[in-house]
Amino acid sequence: MRVMFFAISLLMLLPVMPARADTLSALRGRYVVDPSSHIAFSVAQIGGGGIQGVFPRFSGTFDLQPGDMAKSRVTFSLQPESVATGEPRVEKFLRSSAVFDVEAYPTITFRSTAIRQEGSDHAVIQGVLTARGIAHRETFEATLVKRQGQTITFHVVGDLMRSPYGMDVGTPIYSNVVRFDMMLNGRRR
Amino acid sequence: MLRNTRTSYGTVAIVLHWTIALLFFAQIALGFLTQAVADRPRLQFDLYQWHKSFGFLILALALVRLAWSLSSIRPLPLPGVPRWETTAARTVHRLILALTIAVPMAGWMIASTSPLMIPSFVFDLVVVPDLPFTRSDAIEAFWSRTHALLAYGSGLLALAHAGAAIHHHLLRKDTTLARMFGAHTVR
Numbered sequence: 001m002r003v004m005f006f007a008i009s010l011l012m013l014l015p016v017m018p019a020r021a022d023t024l025s026a027l028r029g030r031y032v033v034d035p036s037s038h039i040a041f042s043v044a045q046i047g048g049g050g051i052q053g054v055f056p057r058f059s060g061t062f063d064l065q066p067g068d069m070a071k072s073r074v075t076f077s078l079q080p081e082s083v084a085t086g087e088p089r090v091e092k093f094l095r096s097s098a099v100f101d102v103e104a105y106p107t108i109t110f111r112s113t114a115i116r117q118e119g120s121d122h123a124v125i126q127g128v129l130t131a132r133g134i135a136h137r138e139t140f141e142a143t144l145v146k147r148q149g150q151t152i153t154f155h156v157v158g159d160l161m162r163s164p165y166g167m168d169v170g171t172p173i174y175s176n177v178v179r180f181d182m183m184l185n186g187r188r189r
Numbered sequence: 190m191l192r193n194t195r196t197s198y199g200t201v202a203i204v205l206h207w208t209i210a211l212l213f214f215a216q217i218a219l220g221f222l223t224q225a226v227a228d229r230p231r232l233q234f235d236l237y238q239w240h241k242s243f244g245f246l247i248l249a250l251a252l253v254r255l256a257w258s259l260s261s262i263r264p265l266p267l268p269g270v271p272r273w274e275t276t277a278a279r280t281v282h283r284l285i286l287a288l289t290i291a292v293p294m295a296g297w298m299i300a301s302t303s304p305l306m307i308p309s310f311v312f313d314l315v316v317v318p319d320l321p322f323t324r325s326d327a328i329e330a331f332w333s334r335t336h337a338l339l340a341y342g343s344g345l346l347a348l349a350h351a352g353a354a355i356h357h358h359l360l361r362k363d364t365t366l367a368r369m370f371g372a373h374t375v376r
Contacts, residue, residue, distance in 0.1 A: 046310050047310075049306065090305065096231075169234055170234060
């Protein structure tokens with residue numbers, strides 16, 4: 001079996017600090033993560049290859065304060081039970097007590113604690129991720145990739161260690177690092 | 190004496206015999222355990238990895254033993270043992286040696302045909318590549334059944350072999366078993 005993974009999170013944001021005032025105001029506000037978003041993860045394995053999957057069920061919000069990123073907030077949660085890898089036995093293993101233990105811990109959550117803007121379209125989001133009942137500080141990088149009407153899209157990436165959450169099964173055959181690669185579409189409320 | 194003589198087994202043959210015997214029976218127990226703990230997936234995963242590691246170790250040792258056996262002379266049969274018994278014993282010896290290679294090979298086939306593609310990272314030291322075969326749940330299941338059948342069958346054969354050796358030792362009171370501990374044939 002295989003493996004693992006997990007996790008979480010999300011997102012963020014940041015405001016493209018654009019040169020034009022209307023762009024700023026376009027990002028200001030509260031956004032809800034749209035179901036069209038894509039939450040992918042991968043875990044490398046020794047000798048090449050690895051496990052790739054997605055979490056189709058999730059939810060989240062971001063409250064953007066372009067003038068003061070420190071006041072912006074991101075929350076995200078996903079249902080590990082929804083994990084999809086294309087291999088039913090791997091998914092069953094991931095849902096089991098060996099990894100997510102979805103019966104005891106049906107959701108994985110992330111809540112930002114600090115957001116720092118870096119450049120016009122990039123932000124570093126620090127926060128607390130809770131999986132299997134264990135809270136741990138994690139960091140994600142978000143890049144604004146699209147803004148269209150009431151929708152903004154961020155590409156969010158982050159490498160998390162799974163061992164702090166008691167999900168280290170399979171190491172060192174499978175990497176302790178879970179790489180998240182997410183396209184988050186936020187819809188303004 | 191490292192090598193066999195006409196009246197005794199050499200140290201190499203003796204050490205290989207007992208090392209593989211011990212590992213092989215432990216491995217059968219471990220293989221049984223992997224199926225018995227299906228409700229504890231994390232433990233099962235770890236047991237599978239130990240089972241694979243020991244399997245490759247047994248395969249390597251069995252190949253060394255085969256090469257050593259083919260390049261060695263054999264101690265002569267004990268005097269007074271009927272010809273059919275000698276023939277039966279030799280046949281069982283060859284079968285068991287072949288099975289200590291075939292069983293791990295069948296295990297390797299499971300790993301090589303499984304869609305799960307879990308690497309064989311032997312003792313977390315070296316990756317043993319999979320053999321180049323088509324992967325599918327059905328083919329993997331076929332090799333799993335074959336592996337288990339061969340393993341339990343060879344276990345029974347090895348028990349019969351051990352029973353015969355003990356019979357020689359306790360009832361016939363000859364040196365058949367003692368020879369496998371370094372004794373010379375006593376006429």
